[in-house]
Amino acid sequence: METEAYEKMELLRFTTAGSVDDGKSTLIGRLLYDSKSIFEDQMEAVERSSKRKGLERVELAHLTDGLKDEREQGITIDVAYRYFATPKRKFIIADTPGHIQYTRNMVTGASTANLALILVDARNGVLQQTARHSFIASLLQIPHLIVCINKMDLVDYSEEAYEKVVAEFTNFAAKLDVKDVRFIPISALYGDNVVKPSENMKWYQGGTLLNTLEHIHIGSDHNLIDCRFPVQTVIRPYDDEYHDFRGYAGRIEGGIFKKGDDILVLPSGYTSKVSAIHFDDLQLDEAQPPMSVIIELEDDIDISRGDVLVRPNNRPDQTQDIDFMMCWFNNKGPRPRAKYILRHTTNEVKAIIRNIQYKVDINTLHRIEDDKDIKMNDIARVQVRTTKPLLCDPYRKNRITGSVVLIDETTNETVAAGMII
Amino acid sequence: MKSYQLNHLDELESEAIFILREVFAQFENPVILFSGGKDSLVVTYLAKKAFYPARIPFSLMHVDTGHNFPETIKFRDDLIQKLGVNLIVGSVQKSINEGRVEEESGINASRNVLQTTTLLDTIEENNIDCAIGGGRRDEEKARAKERFFSHRDEFGQWDPKNQRPELWNLFNGRKNFGEHFRVFPISNWTEMDVWMYIQREGIEIPSLYYAHERDVIRRNNTWIPVSEFIQIRPEDKVERKILRFRTLGDITITGGIESDADNLPKIIAEVAAARRTERGNRADDMRSETSMEDRKKEGYF
Structure with a gap:
């Protein structure tokens, strides 16, 4: 891969939830396998364990099992994180179990996601499990939802079957608070519309799953309006060169901070101006979420961990x-x-x-x-x-x-x- | 319109710096576990960035098995001097001398497993409440389940089935007396990310990562360096090869790969084309399907 291209890649975090039979693990296995993110020794390990269990087919699903208990019981207990990259983006998958007794794991996986992948079996339509996963995505305010209508091979790749599920989901989603919902008909087992466009569903004009993951606009997922800078710690070097340096370290959690901006410190209520934004030995003119920086103010004010810097006319x-x-x-x-x-x-x-x-x-x-x-x-x-x-x-x-x-x-x-x- | 989207390396860097500052804010006596390997070097480098212009507020801690590549020790000592940080060394040899652990015997003997005792003893002796490591979730299946802030009980053990949920960027480092945390700031990085970052930032790494000539023997499908610490059997054939190491561990268990990658662009091209994971050459991971999980539960890195 070209180094330059690699440095322009964006990061997309998405979450999936599912239980044993809905093909979630097969889908992730296929994304990893078809994007060449599976290594030979990982594949060999899966082949060995599939063989030991007497399975005929290599179980792609096993690629995503982590702990010993999970492999023995054939279930995902915890959140597991998977990584793959294409020339456009790097992806972090928070792979979570889908049963109701693992709601907490789904919530955890959803908390950092930009996108949720919801799987629906084309034969069954919107089930309780679909409703549950969609509700969690909406509750956790995941900005984008991709509904994969899976197992299209089992309904003869029928457009009518697909449209029926789309209508059913759209009707249900009216009760939810989600902004961006897309539908893709797929077969995780055979790979239709996962990485390669399906030969069996010419009627579908949209992008494949991978193509959609690569191109969905995530640039406005952060709040760029309301300036929020919670202070993590105060940086005081205590040496001769930086004797008077007093910087506030933290991550920008909202808005764009600029040098020269008026600042209000809460809860104390003091005001000042941004005199410098430091990142390592660089000085920046501005900084946006989720950058970790050090902010210096013009005035010496008592500020400590837990305080927040905001703009005077925009308070939390x-x-x-x-x-x-x-x-x-x-x-x-x-x-x-x-x-x-x-x-x-x-x-x-x-x-x-x-x-x-x-x-x-x-x-x-x-x-x-x-x-x-x-x-x-x-x-x-x-x-x-x-x-x-x-x-x-x-x-x-x-x-x-x-x-x-x-x-x-x-x-x-x-x-x-x-x-x- | 100007784009306010960070690229993925910047986002990972920012996440790691946030975590390192949380460690500083939440713990009293944290250390960076330093092996001389590229991952612990990247963590150390990130710590420098996180607190600049102040110094790194953590000591570095090295668990010295005595079975080192000499290059690693020299590299470590030079770095300590350059950064002006304190070094804590835990010695496996000392643990053996004191009878805390028993040296393994046999042809595949290594001190890998013994490190856990030394690590936990050193943590206890120095009242360390947080050990920062370079572990990554993409390395190994048990590591994929690891938290950023990972709790260890008073015996240093990890309970993978009872981990604290970690949401948003709220990290809970609260603990009782005698317990400690392991923190992994580069959890979300892949091997490729680490190499790209090393190249982008110009981070110095030990020469062992670059292709060089060395005497080796073939063992367990990998090239093991000839050193005073391994037994050479009559049937072993010592060969001189041009190779490099993808990971650095003990000299007794770290297998080299044949390679002519003698600079970073070549290494990156090789990593991109690699069809086996980096730990595939580590004898310690091949002992059984769950060897990493088992060792981690006991308190391993």
Whole structure:
């Protein structure tokens, strides 16, 4: 590969969810195999294990199994990350199990994705599982959704069968909050429309799956409007050359910061101007998400981890009462009146779950208001009170400044994730 | 319209720098696990970028099996001096002398497995609460399940089935006394990304990665360097070959590949055309299908 081309590649993170029979692992196996991302020794290992199990065909699905238990049970338990690249883009796949008891893993995989790949069996149409995966993609505000209508070989590559599923999904998706949905008829098993255009479905005019993954516009997935810079740490070199240097290290989580910009520091309320943006030994005129930089201000102000730099006319919400959609991760439910550590950007505060408004049946999207007993994998709308005000945005506006996790004080486990409403 | 989309190497770099700063903010005594291999070099280089103009706020820690390539040790010492950072060495020989571990015997003996004890002892002796490693998820199937912030219990063990969920860029490094974390800032990089980055940034790497002449013997389908640490049997044929190493581990287990790639563009072309994974030449991974998973659970790198 040309070095220059490699340096122009973009990164696309996508998530898939699926269970044993829907062909998810076969599809990923095929993407990896056809894009030549599978190495001989990995293939040999899969051949050996397929043979040991007495399988006739080499099971491409085994390429994506990681842990010993997963291979023995033939299931994916956790999120596994896969990598492949074409000359245009590098892809990171967060491959997650699809069963309802792994909702938390799906949520985890979806949190960093630009795109969700949803698989629908052409014979069955929209099932509970499809609904579940689509709901999670919408809840986590994944900007792009590709619905692969799979197993087209089993419905004679019929356009009518495809259109029926498209109509059914479109009807269902009206209830969801997704902006960009595309449909592709494929056969993961035979490779139709995965990497190569299908000879069997001339009626389909759109791109193949890989082509779509390579070209979908991801340039506006970050919020470039509302400037947000949560401070991670303060950089003070303490040596002669940089005696007075005081820089704020962090990642730009929203908007474009420019040298000379007016800045408001929260929660203190002090104002100043950006005097320099540093990256290593370079000085930049501007910086955008998700760049990790060091910002220097004109005035010496007391700023520490957890503070946020914004523009004076564009503030985040400042509140101790937060409503969010919560996914519970732990096998023990929330304890009554328990305090949790709430982590939001680089900030940590204590929090109490004050009220559980309703749970969501993620198969039907119905609200459950009579059962408020939170168990692992439940998704619920909750109200939380924090000990100190949070500087946050609605999740719809910014996926980073709008998200939180709850940590159990005694076990230190991450017990829940929340998307601020 | 101006594009505000970063290229993929810049995005990976930014992610790794974010992680390294989180380590600094969340832990008291973190170290970078340094092997002299390209991945730990890239992590060290990223740490320099993350805190510049301040110095790297971490010590480097090397688990020295005693079975090193001499080039690695020289490279390590030069780098330490250049960066002005502290070096902590954990010695496998010392663990053997103290009776903490028993040396393996036989033709395929190596000190690879023994490293785990030395690593965990050194972490404990130095009160280290976070060890930053160069592990990548594309390297091996057990590593594909690894978190950026990976918890280790008080015995240094990894419990892959009970890992903390990691969402967005919220990393939970909270722990009880005696426990520690392993953090992998370049989790999302592939072998190709690492090489491209080394080339783009002009990062210096040990000469062992470039093609050179060396005496080797054929063992387990790979070329093992002749050194004072391996037993040469009468039937072994010592040959002089032009080769290079794709990964660097102990001299006893790191197999070379025949190659004339003596500069970075040639190495990158070779990596791009390679049909076997880089760890395919590592005897430590070929012991069984789950050898990496098993070693990781015990506390290995």
